[in-house]
Amino acid sequence: MELVRELLQGNRRALARLISIVENNDPQKEGIMQQLFPHTGRAYLVGITGAPGSGKSSLVDRLLFEMRRSGFTVGVIAVDPTSPFTGGAILGDRIRMQEHALDSGIFIRSMGTRGSLGGLSRATREAVQIMDAFGKDLIIIETVGVGQSEIDIVKTADSTVVVLTPAGGDSVQTIKAGIMEIGDIFVVNKSDLPGAERTVAEVNIMLDLKEATGWRAPVLPVMALRSEGIETLWQSLQEHRDYLKGGGLLEERRRERAEGELGELVEFLVKSRVWDNIKTQISLEELIEAIALRRRDPYSAARELLRRINFSL
Ligand SMILES: Nc1nc2c(ncn2[C@@H]2O[C@H](COP(=O)(O)OP(=O)(O)O)[C@@H](O)[C@H]2O)c(=O)[nH]1
């Protein structure tokens, strides 16, 4: 395909168009992803997650300067499920990052959650693969930490940075349980605000309670707005990357990711092909009515439907 060829030659317009194709769930996309696959697997993926307003975009903005200074090309995917239609936050991010737009070593892309078919994680992962095939050395995925997306980012990233802010009067105990598990690096951003030191200390205590592994996640006070602590963060990211690469752990993480990806694709194919097939071939009204009136149980009904389209379990 022409676009794929252009992408592999380093054409930024092709990169943008291919991500749109993926985002819109275009029927061509499966073929495109197949063609791109042999060219992927080289980029290192950094996930940045945390509550809305914690300063993720500001942090990415600063981090980009460090990464470029080290000579790496970077792709950024900012996923913002909180504003799929208004584009408010997305526009804000764009304006903030305009400075980087002049740097051809950086490609920034915001994604909405329109691609609900197959889920946010799938569209994001595909965009990552496209940037990877394009040749970006590092790919940053910024996810607004709302519900499951915070946890899901780990499935896509090699290193995950969790962004927290000073708890102020509150105790840090309000941190969602799963979040402590997924961070490879913790950042307490807005450390210019009161309570930062205590938050760092409390997160450290929580991390000490965890079972020890070869990597103890550092807790870094950062002020993204003043560019303080960014160099240390970039250093920690490189140390974590070296740690994963050194122990064969990167391959292990990627194997786990491959399993999740495969499962997700099978689920998607079954759902889109089988369920859509059933809905177009069989009139479900009576059956649904019978189940709703409790004259028929949904378990046997589901199996009957699969039999009727000759799908064997
Ligand atoms: N006081 C303070 N505010 C910050 C800092 N970093 C970011 N902010 C502000 O926090 C707000 C949210 O930042 P943003 O990067 O959009 O957060 P995101 O929603 O997590 O991407 C913005 O008004 C930033 O200017 C910081 O180090 N200190």
Ligand SMILES: [Mg+2]
């Ligand atoms: Mg943001």
